[in-house]
Amino acid sequence: MAKVIHVHLLQQIDGVKRRDWYFSSLSAVFTVFTPEQVGVTKNYLLHAGLSGGGVIINKRAVIRQSTLIGRSRGVSG
Structure with missing residues (x-):
């Protein structure tokens, strides 16, 4: 499972x-936003x-890390 960083701008x-923005890493957040923009x-x-x-x-954003749930190949269901 992969992590996902959700940034919700207030x-x-x-x-x-x-x-709402979704990133694969914390570092990726700062390729789009500056620290001032997300607080x-x-x-x-x-x-x-x-x-x-x-x-x-x-006051600028809600930032949370979650797990992206996926299905493995070859698994039926």
């Missing part, structure tokens, strides 16, 4: 219409304990 960012730094997120189902909520 404030409008100029030129960005989407509120936290990459270093903060790396040490925040998101892997245990934690959630970061601030």
Whole structure:
């Protein structure tokens, strides 16, 4: 299973219409957004304990890490 980082924007960012964004890593979040836009730094997120189902909520965004559930090939069901 792969992890997925969900960023839900609480404030409008100029030129960005989407509120929900999904990333494959914490580092990937900062290829799209600046720390100012999401309200936290990459270093903060790396040490925040998101892997245990934690959630970061601030005035700019809600950031959580979840598991992407998929089906293995060759498994019927």
